[in-house]
Amino acid sequence: MTGDLPEAKKPKDRTASMSFLDHLEELRWRLIKGLGGIGVGMIIAFFMGDFLVAEVMLGPTQSNFFVYQLLGIDAIDLTIQSRKLPGQFFTYWGTLIVFGGILGSPILFYQLWSFIEPAMEKSEKWKSIGHSAFITFFFLLGVAFGYFILVPFALQFFSQFQISDAIHNDFDINEYFSSLTMWVLSCGIIFQLPVLSYFFSKFGLLTPEFLKQYRRHAIISCFVLSAFLTPPDPVSQILIAIPLVLLFQLSIWISKLGVRKRNKELEQAFSER
Template sequence: MAEQHKSASEPSAAKMRKRISEEGLMPLLEHLGELRRRIFYSLIVLLVGLGIGLYFAKPLYLFVIEDGPMKGVDLHTFSLWDGIGMYMKFAFLIALVLVLPFVFFQLWSFIKPGLSEKEQRATLKYIPFALVLFLMGLSFSYFVIAPMAYEFTTSVSRSLGLIETYGVMQYITFLFNILIPISLLFELPLVIMFLTKLRVLNPLRLRKMRRIAYFVMIFIGTVITPPDVISDILVSIPLLVLYEVSIFLSGNVYKKQLAADAAWEKEYEQFDNE
């Protein structure tokens, strides 16, 4: 009798496990489908941005050549593809400026169902600042770091008696290797605030990571600048300040979260006492 009961219960237990597995799998598949949809939208906007960027690539190129670090220097082409490559690099930069706020909005839309209405409004306010911070990083790297790097490299070449003959793609690649990383690093405060609002990070954890973060910032500042102490310091200090600003902003968000949690617990205790 017991054996019959056991054999009868085994299929039902198996069905239950299968049902639980399917119920857990369906939300995961739905989330993956939603993420894929958000990525697809971002790629569409990136392609549109590339189209717009191709239209404005030449005016931007002329501005960089006429007013950039290598103003007055003759640039040469060493490949039939150099002109096309130059167009694509400037188009990508313009597309990145256009798509960045949209990517942050898609990220916000993806995690929106898991946020309260108050958290949704709070995190949505961060999105416009993505473009502002990126443009600030772009300006800093273009007007401060790039001229400094160019002056150092050309001074070394001249001290060696080398004849300066620059290719347009070499120059643009040199410039973009400085502009893009620094501009993206300027998004750090926004990302830190966003993750703090989601309770992924907090200022306590960021302070514990300070040594590692400082090492990474100084390493990045050393890599993207000429190998002299002055340049390294001039670039590393703003990056370190950027991290400290991120900790400060994270602290503000974290204090509000603690205050909200304390208010909720107090309200819950009053309700429980009644």
């Protein structure tokens, strides 16, 4: 047998013959697996519950919190109270759910991306793990920014703000937990800007020229947001605003990569015809 072996046929797209209900079933199982990853994260958080509550969740309420010392913030201790009967119960389990969600976010992002990827080009499918890591990295980076940068400034600003000396700031544990969670997770979502910039640019929905056109507006918005969330001093405002400005500038650079990738793929597609 000296002849050349027959060329193997490429496997067909597994979603080519799937109906709408089949896609819904696929999405359901992807969500179940993603929520399973969050469940595993909650189990890990449960065994670390005392540490997460005392050191992580309640850490910023103490004036000796190490972040205050690193950032040079003149911090005070916060008085936290539980004004509702199940207040501490809900806060404890809420802490486990939030930390479980953060720990399990890589699995959730991977499952969601695995559902989206069949709609993309075949040459992109092998990159699903890389894309999921790309999304997870910026989400966790935003969570870290929210906890280590935004929370200390915002917490101390609101705790020391008084309209009258007759009013004493005592914070409810549920309100404190809700604010902390909102700030941290909001930063995780905001830091998806480079991710959205890449994919929108790759699909032809965004260009770096558009981002450059509104760069001055974005910079002003970053400083306005930092001024609202920090005490009225220029140092803290700059510490918050500069990372946001750099994030927008990074989105412009990543948008260029997305456009370059799109143009390369279009040239390759037309050359093969």
